[in-house]
Amino acid sequence: MSGTEQGTPIRVLLVDDQALFRAGIRMLVSSQPDLEFVGEAANGAEGVRLAREVSPDVVLMDIRMPVMDGIAATTEIVEAAARSGSSAPRIVVLTTFDLDEAAARAIRGGASGFVLKDAEPEFLLAAIRTVHAGSAVIAAGATRELFQFFSAGEPAKPQPPEFDTLTAREREIFVLAARGLSNSEIAATEFLSEATVKTHISRILSKLGLRDRVQMVVYAFEHGLTAVD
Numbered sequence: 001m002s003g004t005e006q007g008t009p010i011r012v013l014l015v016d017d018q019a020l021f022r023a024g025i026r027m028l029v030s031s032q033p034d035l036e037f038v039g040e041a042a043n044g045a046e047g048v049r050l051a052r053e054v055s056p057d058v059v060l061m062d063i064r065m066p067v068m069d070g071i072a073a074t075t076e077i078v079e080a081a082a083r084s085g086s087s088a089p090r091i092v093v094l095t096t097f098d099l100d101e102a103a104a105r106a107i108r109g110g111a112s113g114f115v116l117k118d119a120e121p122e123f124l125l126a127a128i129r130t131v132h133a134g135s136a137v138i139a140a141g142a143t144r145e146l147f148q149f150f151s152a153g154e155p156a157k158p159q160p161p162e163f164d165t166l167t168a169r170e171r172e173i174f175v176l177a178a179r180g181l182s183n184s185e186i187a188a189t190e191f192l193s194e195a196t197v198k199t200h201i202s203r204i205l206s207k208l209g210l211r212d213r214v215q216m217v218v219y220a221f222e223h224g225l226t227a228v229d
Contacts (some may be wrong), residue, residue, distance in 0.1 A: 044068030078110030
């Protein structure tokens with residue numbers, strides 16, 4: 001399996017303050033022919049510096065670390081890429097708890113999903129490949145629960161003007177995706193092909209300035225857009 005269309009490996013950076021954990025992940029990633037381990041950092045500040053120096057495709061980011069935590073480091077890496085006009089690496093948050101407010105904050109800051117630190121090695125490897133391909137790595141139900149948990153009690157922000165640029169069909173698909181339905185489930189609900197749903201999702205992300213479906217879920221819950229008008 002190739003890391004990119006050119007067949008080059010997916011470049012992986014690890015940011016975690018536990019040396020033993022880093023050693024295990026380094027060995028795991030390095031054992032895969034389509035992945036390249038390009039560096040490791042013991043705190044968020046070091047991770048931000050390394051991300052700038054080695055240009056990883058995917059960053060595995062721990063949440064709780066000294067000097068700078070994973071939330072601040074995630075936000076800084078994403079914002080630094082935006083300032084430089086380059087593409088930000090996909091960031092996968094490593095967390096101990098399934099429903100973790102810190103993980104939610106990191107995702108709002110630009111991460112593409114989260115993986116439990118005690119996940120099976122095969123799941124972590126699949127997560128790296130999945131986010132690199134542009135998809136989220138959280139099960140749909142878990143994504144929805146995470147943001148319902150995090151946004152509980154928070155007033156919804158006003159509906160942004162760009163949301164008005166969506167067609168009626170795009171709004172329907174947006175709501176279904178935000179509720180956690182997969183492309184195949186949306187296709188069955190809307191009587192469309194999966195390819196058509198995928199095209200609609202791409203257009204929705206483009207119109208709203210979002211990177212992936214995780215960001216779409218964040219956007220939906222922040223603005224109270226999880227119900228069809």
